[in-house]
Amino acid sequence: MLDVSDLACRRGERLLFSGLSFQVPAETLLHVRGRNGSGKTTLLRALCGLLRADAGSIRWRGETIRDLAEDYNRDLLYFGHLNGIKADLTGLENLRIASTLDQDPADADAIFAALSRIGLEGFEDLPTRMLSQGQKKRVALARLILSKAPLWILDEPFTALDVDAVDLLQQLIAEQVARGGSVILTTHQEVPLTSGAIQRLTLGEASDPVSSESTESETRH
Amino acid sequence: MLDVSDLACRRGERLLFSGLSFQVPAETLLHVRGRNGSGKTTLLRALCGLLRADAGSIRWRGETIRDLAEDYNRDLLYFGHLNGIKADLTGLENLRIASTLDQDPADADAIFAALSRIGLEGFEDLPTRMLSQGQKKRVALARLILSKAPLWILDEPFTALDVDAVDLLQQLIAEQVARGGSVILTTHQEVPLTSGAIQRLTLGEASDPVSSESTESETRH
Amino acid sequence: MMEFFSQGGYAGYVWGAFGMTFGLLLIEVLQLRSSRKTTLTRIGRLLRLRAPRQASTGADPQRGTSGPTS
Amino acid sequence: MTINWFKFASPAAFYPIAGRLIPWFSRVALALVLIGLFWGFFLTADQLGGSNPQKEYYRIIYVHVPAAWMSMWLYLVLAGWSAIGLVFNTRLSFMMAKAVAPTGAIFTFLALWTGALWGRPSWGTYWDWDPRLTSELLLFFLYIGYIALHSAIDDTRRADRAAALLAIVGLVMVPVIFLSINCPDPNQCAALHQRSDPGSIHLSILIPMLTMTLGLWSYSFAAVFARLRTIILTRESDNAWVRDVIAQETTA
Amino acid sequence: MLKVFYCVLSRDITLALRRRTDVLTTLFFFIIVVSLFPLGVGSEREQLRMLGPGVVWVAALLASMLALERLFAADYDDGTLEQLLLTGQPLALLVLGKVVAHWLLTGLPLVLIAPLVAMQYHLSGTAIWVMMAALALGTPVLSLIGAIGAALTLGLRGGGILLSLLILPLYVPVLVYGAGAVSVSAIEIADTQPYFYLLSAFLMGSALLAPLAAAAALRISLE
Amino acid sequence: MLKVFYCVLSRDITLALRRRTDVLTTLFFFIIVVSLFPLGVGSEREQLRMLGPGVVWVAALLASMLALERLFAADYDDGTLEQLLLTGQPLALLVLGKVVAHWLLTGLPLVLIAPLVAMQYHLSGTAIWVMMAALALGTPVLSLIGAIGAALTLGLRGGGILLSLLILPLYVPVLVYGAGAVSVSAIEIADTQPYFYLLSAFLMGSALLAPLAAAAALRISLE
Numbered sequence A, B: 001m002l003d004v005s006d007l008a009c010r011r012g013e014r015l016l017f018s019g020l021s022f023q024v025p026a027e028t029l030l031h032v033r034g035r036n037g038s039g040k041t042t043l044l045r046a047l048c049g050l051l052r053a054d055a056g057s058i059r060w061r062g063e064t065i066r067d068l069a070e071d072y073n074r075d076l077l078y079f080g081h082l083n084g085i086k087a088d089l090t091g092l093e094n095l096r097i098a099s100t101l102d103q104d105p106a107d108a109d110a111i112f113a114a115l116s117r118i119g120l121e122g123f124e125d126l127p128t129r130m131l132s133q134g135q136k137k138r139v140a141l142a143r144l145i146l147s148k149a150p151l152w153i154l155d156e157p158f159t160a161l162d163v164d165a166v167d168l169l170q171q172l173i174a175e176q177v178a179r180g181g182s183v184i185l186t187t188h189q190e191v192p193l194t195s196g197a198i199q200r201l202t203l204g205e206a207s208d209p210v211s212s213e214s215t216e217s218e219t220r221h
Numbered sequence C: 001m002m003e004f005f006s007q008g009g010y011a012g013y014v015w016g017a018f019g020m021t022f023g024l025l026l027i028e029v030l031q032l033r034s035s036r037k038t039t040l041t042r043i044g045r046l047l048r049l050r051a052p053r054q055a056s057t058g059a060d061p062q063r064g065t066s067g068p069t070s
Numbered sequence D: 001m002t003i004n005w006f007k008f009a010s011p012a013a014f015y016p017i018a019g020r021l022i023p024w025f026s027r028v029a030l031a032l033v034l035i036g037l038f039w040g041f042f043l044t045a046d047q048l049g050g051s052n053p054q055k056e057y058y059r060i061i062y063v064h065v066p067a068a069w070m071s072m073w074l075y076l077v078l079a080g081w082s083a084i085g086l087v088f089n090t091r092l093s094f095m096m097a098k099a100v101a102p103t104g105a106i107f108t109f110l111a112l113w114t115g116a117l118w119g120r121p122s123w124g125t126y127w128d129w130d131p132r133l134t135s136e137l138l139l140f141f142l143y144i145g146y147i148a149l150h151s152a153i154d155d156t157r158r159a160d161r162a163a164a165l166l167a168i169v170g171l172v173m174v175p176v177i178f179l180s181i182n183c184p185d186p187n188q189c190a191a192l193h194q195r196s197d198p199g200s201i202h203l204s205i206l207i208p209m210l211t212m213t214l215g216l217w218s219y220s221f222a223a224v225f226a227r228l229r230t231i232i233l234t235r236e237s238d239n240a241w242v243r244d245v246i247a248q249e250t251t252a
Numbered sequence E, F: 001m002l003k004v005f006y007c008v009l010s011r012d013i014t015l016a017l018r019r020r021t022d023v024l025t026t027l028f029f030f031i032i033v034v035s036l037f038p039l040g041v042g043s044e045r046e047q048l049r050m051l052g053p054g055v056v057w058v059a060a061l062l063a064s065m066l067a068l069e070r071l072f073a074a075d076y077d078d079g080t081l082e083q084l085l086l087t088g089q090p091l092a093l094l095v096l097g098k099v100v101a102h103w104l105l106t107g108l109p110l111v112l113i114a115p116l117v118a119m120q121y122h123l124s125g126t127a128i129w130v131m132m133a134a135l136a137l138g139t140p141v142l143s144l145i146g147a148i149g150a151a152l153t154l155g156l157r158g159g160g161i162l163l164s165l166l167i168l169p170l171y172v173p174v175l176v177y178g179a180g181a182v183s184v185s186a187i188e189i190a191d192t193q194p195y196f197y198l199l200s201a202f203l204m205g206s207a208l209l210a211p212l213a214a215a216a217a218l219r220i221s222l223e
């Protein structure tokens, strides 16, 4: 369970948000919303520990993520604007390396299954540079299928995907929530979820950088 | 008016489509659809002349685009997966340079107006590297407001945009069509259009490269 | 005979030159042979893979076809 | 009678032609090289070393000079096919150019290697910065550049065209490079490598040397065609005729 | 025509000045490479004087080449190059604009700093003047020829070092005549004339042909 | 632990071998730079023999540095570096894996080719052996120190040349002792011992400290 209290971040000289507090318990999806430039990516990177917040604390299961360091990373799967796959390696190799480094090596069968589930059957052996934008994104998303991390942080995972892939991803997210995980994501689309709780967090208007964020956090079944 | 006949493209050793023929008259929006990896980007780049097709001809107002060369480019505005803006320049500078090179220099007022219409008021003087993903995309899209090119070719212009920006972009496209221009775009979303004709072109399944494309080209009012 | 092999005391130079020349050419020939063989089997496998799949599912992943870069 | 040359410019048409030519070129190459070697090693002992006889290392001439000539000639071929490919956009020319490069690089390396082994006994050093040696070294770099660029690019078409452009730029530069290393003022630079004209070489050495040259030339044809055939197969693998060829050749 | 040329030129210069350090880094690279040598080969005066011209030129070659790598790469990565190709302007002209900007930012500073580094090698006054003149004629040629290589290696992994492999051999004539002029000037200044004629010829030839070749290469690389 | 190290090592080696020419390119860059000097400074034998060690070392410095530029940059551009930071493994270990792979692919070939280029400078047999040994000890230090610079300049425009500015000065000790060992060996082979002791000390020190520093630098660069 992630516990954020009184978080503040600034980029450049602009205070993006401050006094931000929320919790993401298990079986929950947190949908971070906001206009372009409102600080969603910034928040997500801060939650991963990739970016040092200016104030406030982020705790995972009671301890701050700075103290947990690598232990926190093991519980986390982050998915940013960049795909994080090597263009020179095939989808297979990319996933094998990713899972080995996550200390949970997946065998070839599992990887093949993941790739075929994500709609890349027949493309497993191609260097990913040969794939289209959406296919590259799919390779990266196949990690979600293999992952056992309890916390997913996904920054606009739906871009560049076609309708089939969007459906599949929604399903994956629902599964993760159903099995007791947490998901934090940003997207400009709506995410229908069949089980678990959805929270929404809306970050303040970007055009009015001084106003602090309006944390309209609603919980729905 | 763009006239494509018998076009074929291959990437790597894969034949993406062949025998593709269609026309894009004035006042028309062509929506190219297809699954991830079906060749939409490839087609669009071929239509711009950035990529040499393997067979077939592309004519603009009766002449092939190879012959027209720079003259064709002047009638064209292309918008690819990359934004095509310099991160070190401000939005203002980016647009000024782009319009000068398009041989239609816009004055500062026009650029300010365009940027504010696209929702970047107050961000004109920031180097675009300081902007969020969606804001960068907006800077690039501001070119559409300034452009007088009769043919727009837009590759997934809606990604990373928030709802406001999506609305605005749809409006821009509608205006372009209304004033007699043509637009070719790919997107995985639907594009409601208030005036003019929409054509749809669906590229064949990516997983079946041998099948030629199915040109389900319907015209709707 | 020995005289022939010693090349007037310049054996290292003479045989070094001729050895490298014909050695390299031999390697080239062998390399050409083997690359021809691997190409044939690879494309053959590819075509066989393609044929039945096409019949059954209509799907045809042309995979692993990045050619050998010289 | 007019021959439709464009017919042969198609990979599908050229593939079997090359296949038929290879054995002939191989046989001629083997025969000429054997004759040249026999002649060079057993029949020319008296004339070795020109003015100072009995320098057996002079025999290196039988591989050195042919290799050096082939290296230059093949570069011309490489650049020529590249230019044709860029102008007429014919696929076969690019394949031809790509097929020539490795063989050319090998001969360039051999010219350097055999020259070095000759230089040691003759000049007392393996290497010196003599104009001709230097330009041969640069030619080697040009070949390597072509190969490196070609293989650094995944997309075949881009690789072909980019490498072709490089080959042509190289061709424009070669005379400039050669002249520059030769110095504007020849007195400034001592050239170790004589400006040799083949006429100054004794006839009984010249003949085996020329025989070897023709042999290696013939070898180059065979090697290039063999490489060309694999390139054609790889690149045309989704064409119907390749299927037939594969069926034929894997059973045979 | 001129307006477009000037637009590209000023764009690239603005971009570079926005990152002022970039310009300085090429310069410092040059200075550092030149200064490394005495550390490697020892500091005997007479020897250094002989080495001077060659070392300065090799350093200039390397500095110019390193900076070249970014000539088109930055524009390629963010998609502005694609847009330049589609502007409806003759591409060779745009390329020339970029190359001139590149030379002003990297070549010219080398010419100006040359006297300073020449002093480290105890070169005479005349030699220093000759060196500056030779660099002024030679470095634009390096930028022009290099542009072809930069265009060819665009977007390739390990581009920088591949680029050097492709163009360093082509730089040899400039190196030979550039360094030659300086060496010869130590003997008799009049002798430098043929060297300068040739360098000027290279400059003109490459100014005519290189932008065309680079433009063709760009089109190929962007396919 | 070892498994992770090995995973990163083999990943980087696979990546490099997928582009086989990359490895060769560094090598040829080295050879070309070494070959350029005689063209610039003239080809007098005695002089070249004096220059040899310095030139070879400077070329090795440059080659290693240029290749370093891509050490993290490629991973940074495609987001895999971000992912490496989040793997839950000690980052210094991952860095060490990448550095070792880098040395195997770029440093080791230089050591092996050194005799060939040494011949171009008419070095003696002993000098060649000493040079190989010195390079074998020195080039890993270059890779290790360079990794810090590469991490610091990550994602900066003109990174390559900025990198050189940062790390070339740090390379100086290696250059001085590396080239020194070879020069001294021409006089008396026994004298080379202190040089080798020092080079080994450098190697051990940097193997311990550099990965930690580079890991810290990476965290900063990715903020």
Ligand code: HEM
Pocket: D061, D064, D065, D068, D069, D111, D112, D113, D114, D115, D116, D117, D118, D119, D120, D122, D123, D126, D127, D132, D133, D134, D135, D136, D137, D193, D194, D196, D197, D200, D201
């Ligand atoms: C452009 C490339 C080259 C060509 C066309 C070429 C051609 C020749 C020819 C025709 C000869 C016979 C000279 C005579 O005896 O009349 C010769 C001799 C020789 N070449 Fe080359 N060569 C080339 C490159 C090299 C290289 C790269 C080296 C050394 C690495 C080299 C080393 C020698 C040596 C040592 C001799 C014997 C010279 C003597 O003792 O008179 N050559 N070469």
Ligand SMILES: Nc1ncnc2c1ncn2[C@@H]1O[C@H](COP(=O)(O)OP(=O)(O)OP(=O)(O)O)[C@@H](O)[C@H]1O
Pocket: A129, A130, A131, A132, A133, A134, A135, A160, B011, B012, B013, B016, B034, B035, B036, B037, B038, B039, B040, B041, B042, B043, B206, D155
């Ligand atoms: N550089 C390349 N080399 C080889 N094949 C490529 C290359 N780029 C793309 N392809 C292949 O071409 C096909 C079409 O790619 P393209 O980018 O045109 O797809 P797309 O329709 O735009 O897909 P998306 O919706 O994911 O953007 C893909 O199957 C891909 O595997």
Ligand SMILES: Nc1ncnc2c1ncn2[C@@H]1O[C@H](COP(=O)(O)OP(=O)(O)OP(=O)(O)O)[C@@H](O)[C@H]1O
Pocket: A011, A012, A013, A016, A034, A035, A036, A037, A038, A039, A040, A041, A042, A043, A206, B129, B130, B131, B132, B133, B134, B135, B160
């Ligand atoms: N590197 C940076 N330096 C300074 N300011 C930055 C930087 N990156 C982003 N910003 C600023 O921080 C703000 C938030 O950016 P962020 O990327 O977090 O937005 P976002 O909510 O993810 O937007 P989008 O929906 O467009 O992705 C923006 O207003 C932007 O101007």
Ligand SMILES: [Mg+2]
Pocket: A040, A041, A042, A155, B132, B133, B134
């Ligand atoms: Mg964002």
Ligand SMILES: [Mg+2]
Pocket: A132, A133, A134, B040, B041, B042
């Ligand atoms: Mg696409």
